Amino acid sequence: MSQSIIVECRGIKKTFESGGTITTALRGVDLSVNQGEFFMLVGPSGCGKTTFISVIAGILTPDEGVCHVHNKSYADLSKKALLSFRSKEIGFIFQAFNLIPSLSVAENVAIPLIIQGHPTEKALGQARTILMDVGLQDKTEMPPSRLSGGQQQRVAIARALIHSPSLVICDEPTSALDHESGQMILTLMKEMSRRVRTTFVIVTHDPRIFTYADRIAHMDDGRITKIETQEESHHVL
Template sequence: MTDVAVRNAAVALSGVAKEFGTGDTKTLALADIDLELPYGELVLLVGPSGCGKTTLISVVAGLLDATRGQTEVLGQNLTRMGGARKVRFRGDNIGFVFQQYNLLPALTAAENACVPLLIAGWSRAKAVAKARELLTAVGLGNRLDSYPNQLSGGQQQRVAIARALVHEPRLLVCDEPTAALDAASGRTVMELIRKVAVQPDRAVIVVTHDSRVYDFGDRIVSMADGRIERIETKNSPGVRAEH
């Protein structure tokens, strides 16, 4: 992996491995992963349960430290980054969307969506105003003051996406964002992720078991047993990873 390749990639992993436990209980969750993901793409990470998908995105997002290997994200070497600096980097640059919406029930849609800005030190008035603007952009302009229990599953997921995007992250990481949604709502959510988050200076990684949304991916990375088995792109389908 060249320095030029690293600079031009949103994510660049070289020999990344992750082990859990010690001795007889040691488990290899990731086995020497080499992977480059460019800016401006929506990447789908697919494979059976337990194959390492969530571990991989946790390493990419700086939530877990790799046991060995190099992890470059948005031009920064997370492998050499200290804990406090990594927390700041994550808060400034990475947005998260999960299968569970994790909305606070006592807050309105706008208040939920503005939480990252409040954590970053914005005034409440400016944070709520920015959140209201983004929620309107994702089609919830008429539900700004609704509470989570007044929203459908698809609407709650859109609030969660707005919350993930409100601080304009350069990398969006989504773990099964459509799993709890019906087909129509799932496609709406994926369309929203593509429209709002896939831009020339951003990248999106979506972990999914939902084959109904595969056509939204610019690149599909298939995993098995902690390894990358296959990478398919719209331009060159069927590329098998080398081990």
């Protein structure tokens, strides 16, 4: 069986203009990611990583180039169809946790299911289960403000995974985590990618998690300069 490609980007270019200054963030990026792959993206600050994954997530529209996810081009979808596609198929873990302070931890985690129309009690039950997986079973009824940064990161991760998206996009998911929590989260993600063939695209600076990657793409100044497989990266990183 041939591997199916889940993310296919060709010639992605993106320029920002702010206060009269033009910044070219992406200078023509090509990338294909296979279903079930654990893919990492590394590179210096400002090289375009967040911009690129925002394009993959359908949050940012490129100036040029095409991005297909599951053979669908974002450019061809209506706004409503794009929102619905994203809420079903994509999970996000961004650097800012974006937890809602007035909701409990479990309620925050349940949001993606509630958006999709699942009954609240059932959604909260599933939220408590996945919170157990990330080691937060005793925090489910607290407001997020009572948790440490690392614990809030784990809540954000549980929220990104609860609806079993086929593609999970993460920006520095372990940056606020201690070593043990980072390993716990990566093990959970890796298990998902094996068991239900969830695809992960992870921006990271954390060399402790490189060993989990199937492939690592290096970005510099708006371009992908090199893609290594796990075997190759052992010698370099």
